Amino acid sequence: MMNLPKIDISALPDLDVLTGVFGSLAHPAQGLQSNDTLIMMMSFVYDVIKTVH
């Protein structure tokens, strides 16, 4: 039986460019763009709430 190490996740690097969750933005409160992510987010959050209840 091999004696394999227990590796802490903090020792495992992320990719060079991180990817945020769906709909996340660096400048969410500035300007207004024709971006239907908001509608997707509304539908997504609503569906999660509906499922939980």
Next chain:
Amino acid sequence: MLIGPELMALRGDDTPQRRIQQRLLDQLGGWREAGAGAELEAELPRFAKGAALESLPALHALFTPGNCAAATLVDGLTDWLLTELERDPLGQVPMRHQCDRTLATLVLVRCQGASLALQAIDGAGFALKPPAQSVTFAGNESWDHVLAGSAEVELVRIAGQRPGGVELDRTGSALAPGGIVHRNGRLAAQIFKRVPGILVLLKLHRLDHDNAPSCEYALDDGRLLHQAAGHPRDSRLELAVALLGRMGRADAAPLLAAMAEETGSPHLRWQALRECIALDSRTGFTALSAIARNSDDPLAVPAGALRAQLLETYPQLAEVPLCPA
């Protein structure tokens, strides 16, 4: 706290409120099942799966220049909705909706990443917002039909790629009643500059299901500021993966290894791989080695680097067989 007499009465007996909501739901059900919404409900699943808009007559009519279908649809919908709310102002609109000082959105129909929504932009509220500093390109396709009002906008296109970002091409444009704008969200974005009064849009939208992340760039020099998952499913899976890791669910390691080796979002696969290695170094290292060996895999290079790093730190990992036992 001041509580109006109508609300106070409902505290004792909410029957009137439940009756209002049931009536609104019945009206909406009728609209969706037998009314103007029925054809849209029938066509939207095909649209969500990528069918050409031209092959879907009811949806296509809403976004055809000179066709009055969009105005007729919205007039019919708002007619019964506003009549009900005028009669019972405490009724809650039974469609997904969101409203702030600038933007009011009412989702009329939605299905699997596609939606038809009515949106109003209040120019006075918009004028209070700081100007845009960034622009986002995402994997979606959209059609906007201007039903009322006007706006000055900036069309932003990706003119070329460069290290750490893109070259942006920015041109001014205007929206006017009757105008229809079709946009591939990977290539073009539209930023509002000025809205006199209120702009009302009918919006049709679908995700392109390619799983590529959305990218947010600085408007002034095109540098990449942020990228985000291209589909809510990827974020949901990433949260589940992280949760399994925090719960110490070593029994989930084979599942995480399979996720890491599937095709799909590289970010999600990498997170599954990290959690897998942390939960069960044998299973995780086997998956890592398989990914590193596949030169066609976009994760081959970082997987190879991590594999070399782990072998240096933990030489005993060299004894792990390349294929699962």
